[in-house]
Amino acid sequence: MPDSQKESRRILLESCYFILVDDVLYHRRKANSERTRNMSEFQLVIPKQFISQILKIAHHSPLGGHSGIQNTLDSIRERYNARMGKIISEYVQSCHECQSRKVSNLNTKAKIVAYPTPSEPFQVWQMDIFGTLVSSNNADTYVFTAVDAFSNFLFAVPLRNNDAISVSQAIFNFFCNFGVCSTVISDQGS
Ligand SMILES: [Zn+2]
Incomplete structure (x- = not known):
C-alpha cells in the first residue's frame, strides 16, 4: 500500500472490481450505460508499456479503420482496462493517415454572388x-x-x-x- 492514506483507501475501494485469473489481472465492469451494456464483463488490465501497442492495433488494423476518438475508445474498452482517454485523443488527433484523409469540416465553398451586368463588349x-x-x-x-x-x-x-x-x-x-x-x-x- 502507498504511504498516502487517501491513495490506500482508493485502492481498497476499487480492489473489489479486480480479479486475478491464472495470475492475469482482469477488471470487472459495471454496466452503467446503454452504450456499454452489451460489452463483455471482464476487461484485461493493460500495463502502461503495452498501451501504445493496443492503441495501434485498435486504430490502424483493418477492423479499427482509423475510426474517431470515441469509437477507438469504445473498441479498446470492450476488452481492455487502462486509463487512456487522454492518450487516445492525442493519438487519434496526431495520426498522419487520419489528418491526410479525413474530410475537413471547414467551409471552403465561396458564396454565390451576383456578377456585374456588362453594357458593352470587353467590359x-x-x-x-x-x-x-x-x-x-x-x-x-x-x-x-x-x-x-x-x-x-x-x-x-x-x-x-x-x-x-x-x-x-x-x-x-x-x-x-x-x-x-x-x-x-x-x-x-x-
Ligand atoms: Zn488514423
Missing part, C-alpha cells in the same frame, strides 16, 4: 485555365481562356505550364490585345 471577362490536356506538338498542355460576358466571344491561348509566370504572361498579352477591362471573373484556382 467583363470570365478567365480560366483549362488542363491538364494531352500534350500538343509544341508541348502545350494547358489552355488559357477568357470569355466576354457581353458577347460570349471566346479567347483561348495554349500554355505550356500553369505556373504563375506563364499565366500572368498570358493575361498581360490578353490585355495588350483587348485593352484593360473593368471586371475579371475567376474561380481563383491555385
Whole structure:
C-alpha cells in the first residue's frame, strides 16, 4: 500500500472490481450505460508499456479503420482496462493517415454572388485555365481562356505550364490585345 492514506483507501475501494485469473489481472465492469451494456464483463488490465501497442492495433488494423476518438475508445474498452482517454485523443488527433484523409469540416465553398451586368463588349471577362490536356506538338498542355460576358466571344491561348509566370504572361498579352477591362471573373484556382 502507498504511504498516502487517501491513495490506500482508493485502492481498497476499487480492489473489489479486480480479479486475478491464472495470475492475469482482469477488471470487472459495471454496466452503467446503454452504450456499454452489451460489452463483455471482464476487461484485461493493460500495463502502461503495452498501451501504445493496443492503441495501434485498435486504430490502424483493418477492423479499427482509423475510426474517431470515441469509437477507438469504445473498441479498446470492450476488452481492455487502462486509463487512456487522454492518450487516445492525442493519438487519434496526431495520426498522419487520419489528418491526410479525413474530410475537413471547414467551409471552403465561396458564396454565390451576383456578377456585374456588362453594357458593352470587353467590359467583363470570365478567365480560366483549362488542363491538364494531352500534350500538343509544341508541348502545350494547358489552355488559357477568357470569355466576354457581353458577347460570349471566346479567347483561348495554349500554355505550356500553369505556373504563375506563364499565366500572368498570358493575361498581360490578353490585355495588350483587348485593352484593360473593368471586371475579371475567376474561380481563383491555385
Ligand atoms: Zn488514423
